[in-house]
Amino acid sequence: MGIDVRNRMAMRAAEEITSGMVVNLGIGIPSLVPNHLPRNIQVMFHAENGIVGMGASPEKGWEDENLCNAGGFPVTTIPGSSYCDSAMAFGMIRRGLVDLTILGSLQVSEKGDIANWIVPGKKVPGMGGAMELAQKARKVAVLMYHTDKNGVSKLVKSCSLPLTASNCVDIVITDLAVFKIKEGSMILSELFAPYTIAEVTAKTACEFSIAENLRFIDYERN
Amino acid sequence: MGIDVRNRMAMRAAEEITSGMVVNLGIGIPSLVPNHLPRNIQVMFHAENGIVGMGASPEKGWEDENLCNAGGFPVTTIPGSSYCDSAMAFGMIRRGLVDLTILGSLQVSEKGDIANWIVPGKKVPGMGGAMELAQKARKVAVLMYHTDKNGVSKLVKSCSLPLTASNCVDIVITDLAVFKIKEGSMILSELFAPYTIAEVTAKTACEFSIAENLRFIDYERN
Amino acid sequence: MENPFGKITTLEQAMEYFYDGMTLMFGGFGGVGSPPALIGGILDKNIQNLVLIGNDTGFPEIGIGKIVSRKRARKVIASHIGSNPVAGELMTRGEMEVEFSPQGTLMERIRAGGMGLGAILTDVGVDHEFVAKDKQKLTLNGKEYLIETALTAEVAIVYAKKADPFGNLVFDKSARNTNPLVAMAGKITIAEAEEIVPLGSLDPEEIVIPGVFVDRVIPSCGVNWKWAWE
Amino acid sequence: MENPFGKITTLEQAMEYFYDGMTLMFGGFGGVGSPPALIGGILDKNIQNLVLIGNDTGFPEIGIGKIVSRKRARKVIASHIGSNPVAGELMTRGEMEVEFSPQGTLMERIRAGGMGLGAILTDVGVDHEFVAKDKQKLTLNGKEYLIETALTAEVAIVYAKKADPFGNLVFDKSARNTNPLVAMAGKITIAEAEEIVPLGSLDPEEIVIPGVFVDRVIPSCGVNWKWAWE
Numbered sequence: 001m002g003i004d005v006r007n008r009m010a011m012r013a014a015e016e017i018t019s020g021m022v023v024n025l026g027i028g029i030p031s032l033v034p035n036h037l038p039r040n041i042q043v044m045f046h047a048e049n050g051i052v053g054m055g056a057s058p059e060k061g062w063e064d065e066n067l068c069n070a071g072g073f074p075v076t077t078i079p080g081s082s083y084c085d086s087a088m089a090f091g092m093i094r095r096g097l098v099d100l101t102i103l104g105s106l107q108v109s110e111k112g113d114i115a116n117w118i119v120p121g122k123k124v125p126g127m128g129g130a131m132e133l134a135q136k137a138r139k140v141a142v143l144m145y146h147t148d149k150n151g152v153s154k155l156v157k158s159c160s161l162p163l164t165a166s167n168c169v170d171i172v173i174t175d176l177a178v179f180k181i182k183e184g185s186m187i188l189s190e191l192f193a194p195y196t197i198a199e200v201t202a203k204t205a206c207e208f209s210i211a212e213n214l215r216f217i218d219y220e221r222n
Numbered sequence: 223m224g225i226d227v228r229n230r231m232a233m234r235a236a237e238e239i240t241s242g243m244v245v246n247l248g249i250g251i252p253s254l255v256p257n258h259l260p261r262n263i264q265v266m267f268h269a270e271n272g273i274v275g276m277g278a279s280p281e282k283g284w285e286d287e288n289l290c291n292a293g294g295f296p297v298t299t300i301p302g303s304s305y306c307d308s309a310m311a312f313g314m315i316r317r318g319l320v321d322l323t324i325l326g327s328l329q330v331s332e333k334g335d336i337a338n339w340i341v342p343g344k345k346v347p348g349m350g351g352a353m354e355l356a357q358k359a360r361k362v363a364v365l366m367y368h369t370d371k372n373g374v375s376k377l378v379k380s381c382s383l384p385l386t387a388s389n390c391v392d393i394v395i396t397d398l399a400v401f402k403i404k405e406g407s408m409i410l411s412e413l414f415a416p417y418t419i420a421e422v423t424a425k426t427a428c429e430f431s432i433a434e435n436l437r438f439i440d441y442e443r444n
Numbered sequence: 445m446e447n448p449f450g451k452i453t454t455l456e457q458a459m460e461y462f463y464d465g466m467t468l469m470f471g472g473f474g475g476v477g478s479p480p481a482l483i484g485g486i487l488d489k490n491i492q493n494l495v496l497i498g499n500d501t502g503f504p505e506i507g508i509g510k511i512v513s514r515k516r517a518r519k520v521i522a523s524h525i526g527s528n529p530v531a532g533e534l535m536t537r538g539e540m541e542v543e544f545s546p547q548g549t550l551m552e553r554i555r556a557g558g559m560g561l562g563a564i565l566t567d568v569g570v571d572h573e574f575v576a577k578d579k580q581k582l583t584l585n586g587k588e589y590l591i592e593t594a595l596t597a598e599v600a601i602v603y604a605k606k607a608d609p610f611g612n613l614v615f616d617k618s619a620r621n622t623n624p625l626v627a628m629a630g631k632i633t634i635a636e637a638e639e640i641v642p643l644g645s646l647d648p649e650e651i652v653i654p655g656v657f658v659d660r661v662i663p664s665c666g667v668n669w670k671w672a673w674e
Numbered sequence: 675m676e677n678p679f680g681k682i683t684t685l686e687q688a689m690e691y692f693y694d695g696m697t698l699m700f701g702g703f704g705g706v707g708s709p710p711a712l713i714g715g716i717l718d719k720n721i722q723n724l725v726l727i728g729n730d731t732g733f734p735e736i737g738i739g740k741i742v743s744r745k746r747a748r749k750v751i752a753s754h755i756g757s758n759p760v761a762g763e764l765m766t767r768g769e770m771e772v773e774f775s776p777q778g779t780l781m782e783r784i785r786a787g788g789m790g791l792g793a794i795l796t797d798v799g800v801d802h803e804f805v806a807k808d809k810q811k812l813t814l815n816g817k818e819y820l821i822e823t824a825l826t827a828e829v830a831i832v833y834a835k836k837a838d839p840f841g842n843l844v845f846d847k848s849a850r851n852t853n854p855l856v857a858m859a860g861k862i863t864i865a866e867a868e869e870i871v872p873l874g875s876l877d878p879e880e881i882v883i884p885g886v887f888v889d890r891v892i893p894s895c896g897v898n899w900k901w902a903w904e
Contacts, residue, residue: 020679022886042678044840044886048547049473049621052884053840065476065671066605066619072474072503072527073673079874080840082881083617085624085652086473086499087555087789090548091858092886094568094790117524125526128500129547131575132568136790162574242449244656264448266610266656270777271703271851274654275610287706287901288835288849294704294733294757295903301644302610304651305847307854307882308703308729309559309785312778313628314656316560316798339754347756350730351777353805354798358560384804552791561782562819563812565792582793582812584823589792593814617879649847650880 003219005175008192009143011036011219012173013102016141021099022046022092024133027071029143030102044080046098048129050089053081070129093132101137103130105144105169107159110206112169112181114142115161127164134165146174146203153205155179155186176200178217179208187211193218225441227397230414231365233258233441234395235324238363243321244268244314246355249293251365252324266302268320270351272311275303292351315354323359325352327366327391329381332428334391334403336364337383349386356387368396368425375427377401377408398422400439401430409433415440445640451611452661458634459485461599461660466491469554469597469630470498471623474527475507475672477615479603479636481665483510497521497554497595499547499622501531506669515539521595523547527672546575549592551625556594558628558657565589600630603664604653607637608644611658612651620652627653634660675870681841682891688864689715691829691890696721699784699827699860700728701853704757705737705902707845709833709866711895713740727751727784727825729777729852731761736899745769751825753777757902776805779822781855786824788858788887795819830860833894834883837867838874841888842881850882857883864890 003011010032017023017037024046025031034056037043045054048070055076058064063074092098105116114134117127134140147153155172172179177200178190186208188200193216225233232254239245239259246268247253256278259265267276270292277298280286285296314320327338336356339349356362369375377394394401399422400412408430410422415438445452462468462485472478486494487510494517501522502509511517513530519541525531534540545553552564565582569575570590580591602623605616613635615623627633635658675682692698692715702708716724717740724747731752732739741747743760749771755761764770775783782794795812799805800820810821832853835846843865845853857863865888 046886047618049476049618051618052886053878063671063673064617065667066616068474068476068618070473072476072671077878080838080842080876080885081878082842082876082884083615083620083878084881084884085551085620086547086622087551087625088884090551091789092884094548094566095788095858095887096790097886125532126500126522126524126542126544127546127575128524128526131546131572132548135568163572166571268656269848271706271848273848274656275648285901285903286847287897288846290704290706290848292703294706294901299648302608302612302655303648304612304646304654305648305845305850306651306654307781307850308777308852309781309855310654312781313559314654316778316796317558317628317657318560319656347762348730348752348754348772348774349776349805350754350756353776353802354778357798385802388801552789556794559782560796562795562797562814562817564786564794565821565824566790567792580812582810582821584792584821587792591795591812591814614879649844 007032008219009173009175012178012217013141013143016100017043022097024098024101024137026103028104030104033102046092048086048089050084050086051081053078090129090132093136096136096138098137100139100141101133102141102143103133105142107154107156107161108142108169108172109156109159110186110208111167111184113159113166114164114169115159117164118162130164134168139170140168142169142172144174146176153203155204155206157206176203185209190215190217229254230441231395231397234400234439235363235365238322239265244319246320246323246359248325250326252326255324268314270308270311272306272308273303275300312351312354315358318358318360320359322361322363323355324363324365325355327364329376329378329383330364330391330394331378331381332408332430333389333406335381335388336386336391337381339386340384352386356390361392362390364391364394366396368398375425377426377428379428398425407431412437412439445609445642447609449610451659452609452640455481455485455662458660458662459489461632461634462486462489462491464491465493466599467495467497467597469600469626470496470508471602471626472507473499473621475502475509477603477619477621477623478502478507479601480667481662482601482634482636483508484668486511487514492516493518495519497597499523501525501528503527503672504530506672521545523550551622553592553595554625554629557596558625561594563591563593566592596629596631598631600626600633602627602635604635604637606639606641606646607635607661608641608646610643611635611655611661612646613653613658614646614650615652624653628657632659633657634662636662636664638664675839675872677839679840681889682839682870685711685715685892688890688892689719691862691864692716692719692721694721695723696829697725697827699830699856700726700738701832701856702737703729703851705732705739707833707849707851707853708732708737709831710897711892712831712864712866713738714898716741717744722746723748725749727827729753731755731758733757733902734760736902751775753780781852783822783825784855784859787826788855791824793821793823796822826859826861828861830856830863832857832865834865834867836869836871836876837865837891838871838876840873841865841885841891842876843883843888844876844880845882854883858887862889863887864892866892866894868894
């Protein structure tokens with residue numbers, strides 16, 4: 001029984017989470033991350049609309065429209081959770097008290113710039129809370145497909161789309177590989193089975209070095 | 223049975239309060255004001271430490287150190303009361319949502335300047351919340367003795383003590399008389415029995431006009 | 445219900461505060477916690493040319509989105525309009541002006557308005573080409589900040605779980621979101637409550653917004669839209 | 675009590691965060707709501723040269739006043755020191771520096787520190803000879819404001835009615851006062867709680883300060899001073 005690509009990415013992102021962390025998840029693939037955490041881990045999931053301590057999705061029929069995540073989807077809460085207004089939720093972010101944010105993105109540059117708030121002339125969503133999260137979370141992880149629908153690399157030398165924030169991404173997890181960004185340089189640190197360095201290099205439109213202890217991830221074998 | 227001077231001043235101040243008002247009381251004589259309100263009046267007393275809806279003082283032995291007014295003295299609460307932090311309590315003041323503040327003062331000038339936060343070289347209390355209250359409450363009433371211990375008028379042409387705020391006092395109630403301040407000029411509007419215009423004029427170190435319909439207040443007769 | 449402060453009123457009477465061209469701030473986040481009866485009232489009264497201030501433009505038929513989709517707003521100040529494609533179309537066609545503010549900055553701007561402050565200083569977006577555009581900057585201790593100005597509105601509308609006759613408000617779970625901030629920032633604040641309870645029946649500790657900030661309270665008819673996830 | 679976040683600790687262990695010359699922010703208003711065990715611990719450890727930030731200096735033997743009266747502070751940032759004559763004497767003799775901030779401005783400066791903002795703009799005291807002295811001014815829409823800078827501290831100490839193992843805090847009546855603001859503004863925040871309760875036993879709606887802001891929780895020994903009115 002295979003693990004689909006999205007869940008493989010989410011599984012890898014889940015490894016970034018350690019007990020005691022306050023974690024903010026973006027919409028899309030990041031919302032799958034909680035499904036891949038060890039049972040006994042004590043994490044507080046934070047939402048910009050004013051929740052600390054979100055739990056799993058409710059069973060169908062048990063949704064409460066007044067208990068939703070920042071994306072508007074029903075959630076539950078865990079023991080120790082609390083509600084606050086959105087100003088306080090962002091105070092936590094601005095103060096650097098969110099240990100980790102896991103975001104989707106349209107592009108990430110080799111220096112760690114992130115562009116995920118606007119596509120000129122097309123979909124124009126606005127930045128929402130992405131700017132604060134990218135600029136202020138202690139650690140910024142991006143979960144995104146390596147290339148767009150046309151096969152164009154979303155890892156770039158310099159973002160062509162308007163930036164959300166610059167020099168802030170710490171780790172990028174794609175469907176092919178994992179990159180860490182340290183002091184403005186990108187390092188290929190992990191490869192998802194069955195991809196090779198050559199394949200990843202071919203699909204990546206920016207410079208990167210290769211970690212000495214490159215890891216090969218095969219969740220279906222472990 | 224006579225009414226003492228302090229309570230006479232407080233009684234007059236109580237007349238400024240109408241139903242539905244949010245009122246902040248300073249320490250000292252202003253704290254006597256609630257004793258002189260009609261029973262059926264619906265007033266919300268506000269305290270800077272974060273109470274809306276203070277009631278009377280508790281019976282002796284029923285004090286709660288965690289339920290005190292801004293002066294640190296035990297109070298009670300009435301139905302509809304709430305607690306908040308001091309930032310929100312001052313937000314109400316700054317927004318002009320406190321309808322009336324009744325403050326003590328060291329000096330008031332004929333233009334409505336108030337000086338009640340510092341006596342140079344002597345007692346140096348700091349402004350506390352007096353600056354916000356004087357500058358921002360919709361109506362500012364000062365309750366103070368007409369003269370100091372040495373018989374020197376506390377109503378002055380221009381304050382010699384450092385100002386708390388300028389052009390903000392609407393009404394001054396002393397042990398002798400009541401003055402209204404309108405457009406930078408002081409008007410004697412009421413006299414407490416048995417004082418005369420001549421006596422008040424002699425004890426007042428600033429200009430004032432006399433209201434056409436000057437009122438004589440004799441609470442002991444009414 | 446006793447009404448000693450005269451704040452409890454009907455939707456019909458509350459509608460007298462609304463007029464064409466006004467600035468209207470609304471509580472809610474993705475439609476959750478937006479007041480359905482008041483939004484319906486604004487649509488029914490056919491109010492036009494609104495300047496809307498709030499977190500987002502909801503979904504096309506959810507929350508404030510119902511007003512936006514029907515072209516009743518000439519301008520929106522929000523952190524995103526992504527969940528309402530109609531808003532994006534109106535903006536692209538030049539039929540609705542949109543001012544974007546980073547979400548946390550927007551919340552602080554609304555709170556600053558409610559607290560009687562002039563502005564707040566933040567470094568969020570200080571180097572950002574769009575966010576920093578046309579904004580004053582200030583350096584404190586060698587660090588650069590944006591001056592982000594306070595926001596208020598002629599009327600603020602919020603959704604509460606419970607209200608009492610003084611206008612004290614309690615919210616429900618994450619439907620609290622922007623509502624406490626918006627409740628403080630209106631020159632007139634109108635709260636739509638699921639339940640109106642007698643004075644004294646709310647615990648003074650549980651009250652999130654003291655009635656000092658609230659001018660009118662109306663009973664809610666309940667949400668009259670279908671949620672995006674339904 | 676389970677302690678999955680490692681935040682619950684003893685007074686002795688919490689005292690490791692305190693050192694000579696540090697900046698210390700404290701909750702409380704006229705002594706009400708100041709943490710007695712932590713204040714006692716600071717005295718016992720003989721911490722010197724503190725820079726204190728809080729609403730006031732309590733009474734000589736109440737609240738933070740116990741620290742001030744024993745000359746442990748080289749500087750105080752407060753809105754008044756009127757209830758503690760010893761503080762006034764120390765200031766007059768030049769033994770303790772005092773920076774006065776209008777009370778509401780001080781609260782916003784502390785909150786701004788807690789919320790990661792750089793400053794707030796207010797017109798309170800904008801024309802005032804002392805308050806406006808040496809402060810930057812800024813004009814917005816023709817109105818002049820003071821730039822009032824954010825305050826944070828190396829350690830913030832607060833007094834809560836209840837805390838849970840995540841550090842979620844609930845306060846008691848008017849002992850809430852400045853505590854929620856101070857709790858957010860510490861680089862390290864230590865809460866002294868009358869009662870420490872298991873995770874999940876606080877209603878998520880009643881929590882005033884989410885544990886995100888709180889680093890350590892210690893049990894209180896109760897107030898060990900006599901109140902001014904007693």
